[in-house]
Structure formats: structure tokens, C-alpha cells
Amino acid sequence: xxNVEQHPSTLSVQEGDxxxxxxxxxxxxxxxxxxxxxxxxxxxQLIIDIRxxxxxxxxxxxxxxxxxxxxxxxxxITETQPEDSAVYFCSxxxxxxxxxxxxxxxxxxxx
Amino acid sequence: xxxxxxxxxFQVLKTGQSMTLQxxxxxxxxxxxWYRQDPGMGLRLIYYSASEGTTDKGEVPNGYNVSRLxxxxxxxxxxxxxxxxTSVYFCASSDIQGRPHFGNGTRLTVT
Numbered sequence: 604x605x606n607v608e609q610h611p612s613t614l615s616v617q618e619g620d621x622x623x624x625x626x627x628x629x630x631x632x633x634x635x636x637x638x639x640x641x642x643x644x645x646x647x648q649l650i651i652d653i654r655x656x657x658x659x660x661x662x663x664x665x666x667x668x669x670x671x672x673x674x675x676x677x678x679x680i681t682e683t684q685p686e687d688s689a690v691y692f693c694s695x696x697x698x699x700x701x702x703x704x705x706x707x708x709x710x711x712x713x714x
Numbered sequence: 715x716x717x718x719x720x721x722x723x724f725q726v727l728k729t730g731q732s733m734t735l736q737x738x739x740x741x742x743x744x745x746x747x748w749y750r751q752d753p754g755m756g757l758r759l760i761y762y763s764a765s766e767g768t769t770d771k772g773e774v775p776n777g778y779n780v781s782r783l784x785x786x787x788x789x790x791x792x793x794x795x796x797x798x799x800t801s802v803y804f805c806a807s808s809d810i811q812g813r814p815h816f817g818n819g820t821r822l823t824v825t
Contacts, residue, residue, distance in 0.1 A: 604773075609756075635812055646718075646804055646816035647757070692756060700764075701747055701772060702814060706756040 605630040607695050609705025616712055622683055624708045626693035627675045633695040636669060636676050637702070641690045650691075651678070683712045716740055718817035720805050726823045727795045735790040735820050737805030743815075745808045746788040747772075748780060750801040751819070757804065763788055795824045 606629040616622050628636075634655040639647035653660045653667045653676065660667050664683075669676040676695075680687055690709050696702035721736045739746065744765045749757040749772075759772030761780040769780050777799060779791045788807075792799060802821050806814040 607756075637813065639816075644818075646806075646818045649813055649815065652813060694757075700745075700812070701759045701762045703759075704749075704757040706754060 605633055605695055605703040607693060607703050607705045609693050609708060611708060612706065613709045614711070616683055616710070618683060618685060618712055618714050620683055622678075622680045622687070622710055622712075624678045624691055624693065624710075625675060626677070626695070626705050627673075628695040628703075629674065630695070631671075631674065632697060634697060635702070636667070636693070636695050638667060638678050639692040639694065639704075641692065641707075643689075647692055680710075683710075685712050685714055688712045718805055718807055718815055720803075720817035720820050722820060723818070724821050726825065727792075728825055729796060731795050732791070732793050733795065734792075735803055735805075735822075736787070737789065737817060738787045739805075739807040739815075740786065741807060741809065741815065742785070743807035743809055744785070745812075746782065747806045747808070747814065748778075748788070748790045749804045749806065750774065751804060752801050760790065760803075795822075797824045800824045 609626045637652035641647045666679045690707045693705040694702040718739045747762040748760040763769045763782040766785045806816045808814045
């Protein structure tokens with residue numbers, strides 16, 4: 604089955620700096636890679652996703668890159684703000700089927 | 715539009731007791747899922763339902779049963795709760811493009 608590894612487990616950045624979270628996956632058949640943000644006491648919220656036919660996708664301050672050959676994908680947050688502080692999860696799988704999740708990155712943005 | 719609604723939000727059970735976690739979505743999604751979230755473990759799939767009338771086991775199905783009551787509702791039952799089932803349970807549904815949307819979780823403690 605699919606195995607998703609996520610690094611780092613914790614990340615602290617200064618407000619305004621960039622944050623990068625990296626994930627690797629094992630199953631070359633995976634074609635869908637969503638990222639989730641989870642705030643305390645809430646469910647994961649989809650923030651951006653990418654499919655295997657695209658190498659990069661951007662939405663305002665958030666971008667995701669995918670390297671299918673190396674089986675890794677990354678989340679980039681630019682101009683970080685304190686409200687970006689949360690736990691971020693990467694996931695991988697076959698679109699329409701259940702996903703496998705990384706173990707999460709706790710991001711802290713300090714003013 | 716409520717999205718994915720889970721009830722109850724909190725529950726405390728004694729070992730051996732049974733209970734059903736309820737989940738309903740109002741987005742007309744075909745697929746629904748149950749995940750559990752434990753510290754440092756990410757989200758692990760318990761069961762999923764690709765469509766009304768079908769259910770399949772995920773990564774950690776032991777000790778659980780599910781019912782896809784109709785297109786909107788997907789319940790998770792613990793027949794004889796054990797302390798190892800102390801966790802946060804998330805229900806999700808996915809749209810036609812395979813994007814899972816999560817509820818806000820049920821926090822279950824088994825003593």
C-alpha cells in the first residue's frame with residue numbers, strides 16, 4: 604500500500620518568512636496529492652491539491668510542487684502570518700478513493 | 715450548507731460499552747470515509763464507502779463496523795469499546811473530483 608512520509612514534524616518561522624513542508628510517497632500509481640490544514644479542535648481543511656499531470660500549482664501565498672519521478676511533493680507558504688500556525692498534512696492516493704496521510708507538520712509562525 | 719456533520723462531538727465510554735458515531739453530509743457526495751487520528755500517527759482509514767450500499771475496510775478496521783444508511787449518512791459502530799479506541803474520529807466525504815471534505819470530529823475516550 605501507499606506510504607507517505609512528511610518532514611519536518613515541527614517548523615517554526617518568523618512572520619513574513621517562507622515555510623516549506625516536504626512529503627514523499629511510495630506508490631507510483633498515486634495521482635492525487637491534497638494538502639490539509641488543521642486548527643486546534645477542528646477537522647482538516649483542504650487548502651490546495653495537485654494532480655499527477657501537473658508539476659506546480661499556486662493559490663495566492665500557497666504553492667505545491669510535484670516531482671513524479673522522485674515521488675515527492677512539497678507545500679510552500681510565502682509571507683507567513685500568525686494565522687498560518689496550524690498542523691499541515693500531506694496526502695497521496697488515487698483520486699476518488701481513500702487517501703493515505705503523512706503524520707503532520709506543526710507550523711508555528713511567530714510575530 | 716453545513717458540509718459534513720458529526721455527532722456527538724465528545725463521548726466518554728467505559729470498556730465494553732457500545733456506541734454509534736453518526737455522520738451526515740449535505741453535498742450529495744457519493745464517497746464517504748471514517749478516519750481516526752492519534753497523536754503522531756496522522757489520519758488512518760477505518761472504513762470507506764464508495765457509494766450507497768457498498769463499504770470496504772481500510773487500514774485499521776478491527777473493532778469497528780459501519781453502515782451506509784443512505785447517500786447522506788455513514789455511521790461507525792463500536793460494539794465493545796476498548797481503551798485502544800480512544801481517539802479522535804473524523805468522517806469525510808469526497809466530491810466528484812475526489813476531494814475529501816472533513817467534519818469537525820468526535821473525541822472519544824474509553825476508560
